Amino acid sequence: MPNKIWRVMDLLDWTSGYFEQHGIPNPRLDAEVLLGHLLDKSRLQLYLHFEMPVFQEHLTPFRELIKRRIEHTPVSYITNRKEFLSLDFYVDERVLIPRPETEQLVETVLATNTDTPQRLLELGTGSGVIATSLAVHQAEWDIVATDISEPALAVAQKNAEAHACTTQITFMSGDLFEPIKMIDIPEKRQFDWIVCNPPYIKNVERDSLSLDVRDHEPEIALFAGDDGLTVIRRLISEAPQYLSPNGKLLFEIGATQAESVCALINAEPAYCRYEFLKDYAKKDRLVLASVPSAHIPV
Ligand SMILES: C[S@@+](CC[C@H](N)C(=O)[O-])C[C@H]1O[C@@H](n2cnc3c(N)ncnc32)[C@H](O)[C@@H]1O
Structure with a gap:
């Protein structure tokens, strides 16, 4: 970054050009989000202050943010922020950055709810976005959220605290259903809903991922064996x-x-029906499978 008097507009132009040269996919957007983050201004406010000079006290840390982005650190890990269903969440490299497709999972649960408070289990909670946004919308529901990664659970806990949901969500660590087996009250081991955004990428697909994902997001959140189905x-x-x-x-x-x-699912007789729900790109993205009213949990 050459030495001169920098205004907001020059900085955005220079940074987006620099990002473009380095193959960063959304160069202008990323430049705006990072500068806005540093100056504590929204993108709209940046445009309203287009002529404002930016001094050394901000230029030095901004150079550092640019450097991290050139190394393909995702913007959300640099700003430690991700919006999910209009709620603000803290994220860092301990957790997967929540994806917009996952909002549909939460919307599906909320759309099919009954008047009766539900018991819901989320497996692989990561940053806790699913459990927390459900708790925010359904204050009477009893939610258990698990993850095999203790570092991820620390982030989920932080997000639940930020949204005042800690009394409603019980966080447990362990492999898939293992923590649930430890609950000593039998009724508490039964759930009206089990929801999950599991890891589902095949190991062989590693090299086809963007560098942002491959080199920065937690492996345990992404990969699921040779066929992606483990x-x-x-x-x-x-x-x-x-x-x-x-x-x-x-x-x-x-x-x-x-x-x-x-x-x-067809090979598992306990389910009485199932359907696939499509995402905004018309791809089958969610699976909703039900057990019958005569189902006897073991
Ligand atoms: C794709 S991420 C989803 C995170 C978050 N629920 C979301 O939708 O953004 C998958 C999560 O499952 C966790 N995970 C992976 N294998 C697991 C296992 N065997 N048991 C429990 N959690 C697991 C990972 O640590 C990761 O947090």
């Missing part, structure tokens, strides 16, 4: 043991996994 396979076969009569399992899948997932 977690989904267990989820489908084990969930019925923890579902109440009429209970529902709702989970996200990869854009090309519908056929394999269909075969896995």
Whole structure:
């Protein structure tokens, strides 16, 4: 960055050009978000202060943010912020950055709710966006959220605190349903809903991922064996043991996994029906499977 008097508009032009040279996908947007973050201004406010000079006290840290972005650190890890269903969440490299597709999972649960408060289990909570946004919208629901990663659970806990949901969500650490087996009251091991956004990328797809994802997001949140189904396979076969009569399992899948997932559900007699829900790109993205009213949890 050459030495001169910099105004907001010059900085944005220079930074977006520099990002473009380095193959950063949304150069202008990223420049605006990062400068706005540093100056504590929204993108609109930046435009309203286009002529404002930016002094050394901000230029030095801004150079550091630019450097991190050139190394393909995702913008959300630099700003430690991600919006999900219009709520603000803290994120860092301990957790997956929540994706817009996952908002649909939460909206599906909220759209099919009953008047009765529900017991809901979220497996693989990561930053806690699913559990926390459900708790914010359904203050009477009892939610258990688990993750195999203790560092991720610390982030989820922080987000639940920020949204005043800690009394409503019980966080537990462990592999898939293992923590639930430790609950000593049998009724507390039964759920009306089990929801999950599992890891589902095949190991061989590693090199096709963007550098932002491949080099910065937690591996445990992304990869699921040679066929991408190691977690989904267990989820489908084990969930019925923890579902109440009429209970529902709702989970996200990869854009090309519908056929394999269909075969896995058909092989599991506990489910009485299931459907795929499409994302905004018209790809099968969510699976909603139900057990019947006569279902007997083990
Ligand atoms: C795709 S991320 C989803 C995070 C968050 N729920 C979201 O939608 O943004 C998957 C999460 O599952 C967790 N995970 C992976 N394998 C797991 C397992 N066997 N048992 C529990 N959690 C697991 C990862 O640590 C990660 O936080």
